[in-house]
Structures are given as structure tokens and as C-alpha cells.
Amino acid sequence: MVAVAQIAVLWAAARQNARAAGVFVCASLLTGCASLAPQTALLREGLPQGLPQRVELTAVPFFPQVEYQCGPAALATALAASGVSATPDDLVSQVYIPERKGSLQVEMLAAARRQGLVAYQLAPRFEDLLRELAAGTPVIVLQNLGLTDGWHYAVAVGYDYDRGELILRSGETERQVLSFFVHEFVWQRSNYWAMVAMPPQRIAVTAEESRWLASVAALERAGGPRSARIAYRAFLERWPENVKAAIGLANSHHALGELREAEAVLRDAARREPDSVIVLNNLAQTLSDQGRDEEALPLIERAAAAGGPFAGAVRQTRQAILERISRTKR
């Protein structure tokens, strides 16, 4: 609000005596602008390395919003770009809240997962937004266009660095052009909230390892093991050392009844992290499910001896394996 007040004051001053005020406005804005749009000021110093001067993803479709439903419209736009055909109407029942006349950020992420995509919230950096666009991925951004409560989702589809402009699909405008400054001004009010929705075989160019893994795990929960299996494989190609991702891949295989594959993945993980209680437990369980309880027993005993936060789950697995063994002996 302080920023808005500052602008209003400056505007009034400028109107009274444009020419004289010009000097004052320029002087105060040179210091003020960096704080109004710090990342734009940073970008002005030079184009970050590896980025093209201009990008526009012209193939990204446009769904004009109806009523207050910019959430479903923005989401449908991003989904379509990732090969999922859903209309805003299809998505209303997943992300729209009638009484609030709007859509929550977490539900935007969740709805993309339910379509089998990896939904990832970008780091709050203007540069990352540009990097995703340069890599061909449209980005959903949350802006606040009102004086207090004008929250609005739009989809960034391109930029022109020389002109300092961002290109968006927004509301009822198919090709909205906003200066970096104006966009940052309305975008920073959501703490630079931005998300991408990627097909499971792809990884966002700005993805951070641990947060991308959390996004894939969330996909496993909401989008099912089939998409998750693809996403974990892609993850492990990029970060092969990650044991947690191996656990996720094995869990997806297991949920699909692919016990041999689950076993192979877990054995590989056990070689790299021999003391992981989760790996030992899940490997023992997978062996037991194949009727190989005698092989499973020493593994689950090791997991039980290690204790730790998963002791309860391990105890149950061990109990079940012992019961199966005594049943077959009878």
C-alpha cells in the first residue's frame, strides 16, 4: 500500500507541474524504482546468460475467461501446452470456489497433478520465469491487479528483452503485453508466485532437485502410479544418486504390481544406501509379496534393529512376514 500511495503522490505532483516535477519525479524514482521492482532493475543490468533476446510461444492456445474464472482458464492454457486437453469448464469443479469467486494456489497445483502432470512452483525469481519461457514452457503467474483484492491468474507465453516486455494470455486478452516493471509490480504482491505443469517425462529447466522430487511425490499421490513411474525415471536420469527418488520409483512399480522391477530398483538403492530403513523395509515387503519370505526376513531384521522414526511400520512388516513363514511351515 505504501508503494501505491507513493505513486499517487508522485502522479499528483507530476500533474500539477509536469515539467518542473519531471526532474523531481525522475530523481526520486531512480531511487524509488529499484525498490518498487527490484528484479526488473536487476534485469536491466543485462540479459542473464544463455537467454535469447526474445521468445514467444505462439502455439499456446487461448481460453478467454468467463466471470471470475481466470484460474480454470489459465490452468487449461498451461495443460493444453503440455498435451492435456481440458477446457476451463472441465476444471471449474476442481479449482473454483464459488463463494470466494476464485481459485487457491494449492488447488491450481493439485489439479495439474490430477491430469498426470508434474506441477512445480518456481523459485520467486524473474530470471527463472524467463528461463522457463525460453525453454518453451508457458508459466502461470498470480498477480494482484487491484488496490486490495484483485488477485488474477495469467499465463506468460513470451518476452522481448530489448523492449522490456512480457507477453501473456490474460483474462479476455489473447495477447497482453506488459512492461517488466508493471508485471513485477503486480506480481510481487503474490510473492512472485508462478507455476509450470510439465509432462512427467520432462523436467523444468529451473527445477531444484529436492523441490522437484516433492512435486513428483505429490503427483504419485494425486495422479497415480503410471505417471509417477515415468516422472521418477526422468528424475533418476537427471539425478541418479537420489535414493528417495528410487524409493518412489519402486513404490510406483509396486503399486502397479511390477514386483520384479520394484525389487531391482530397491536392490540398487540398497547398494548405495545399505542402512536406509525405508529401502530395507520396502525391499523385504516386495520379496515377501513374491513369496520369498525367507529372503525377506534378514532384511527386515536389519531394519528392525536400526529403529528410528519408521520403527512402527517396520514392526508391522516384520510381523506379517513372520506370520507368512509360520503359515507356510504348518
Next chain:
Amino acid sequence: MKSAWARTICRLLVVLMVWTPYQIAQAGMIGTDQAVSTATQADRNTVLDFVGRADVAGQLQALGIDPATAKDRIAALTDQEVQTIAGRINNMPAGADATGILLLIIIVAAVWWLWRR
């Protein structure tokens, strides 16, 4: 009549027997969520999350979403996300509308223009 009941119960038992090993198998695996999250008190969190989920579904219903859909929508959220929005739905930003915004854009654009001059 009696034999029809007996047959139904038999069928039910067969179905349950088919299901049982699968359910045990799923129960025996430690989920990826738990591997990824750093929470140590897994059991306690499960209870908290259950309460959180019911609570959030209730809030969604109060905001005009039918009960079945509300449950579905909450199921798609991670534990962490449920905890983020529990009790706060009414105060969170909800993207809505692009109208009524021109004033701000014009002001900002004017300042921008003055600055560039």
C-alpha cells in the same frame, strides 16, 4: 432364500480373500511421501492430517462446493498443502478477475513512462 444369502456371503468372502494380500502388501510399503518429508513423528502426523483433511473439506463445503467434490479436491493435496490452507481458506489469495484493475495499471504505466523519459 437362505441359500441365496449363503451364496452372497460366500461371494463376498471370496472377494475379500482376493483383496486381502494386496491390501497387506500396500500396507507394508513405506510411502514416498514419508521418505521425502523430513517429519519424524509419522504416526502423529497421520492423525493430524486426517483431522486437517476433514476440516479443510468442511471449509470448502461452506464456500459452496458439494461434499463429494470437496473430498476429492482435498485428496489431491499433499499433507503439507492441507496444513497450509487449513483454517485459512478465507484469507488466502484466490485469483479471480481481471476487471477493475485498469486504474492501477494506468498509474503504474504513467510513472513508468515518466521515468523512462
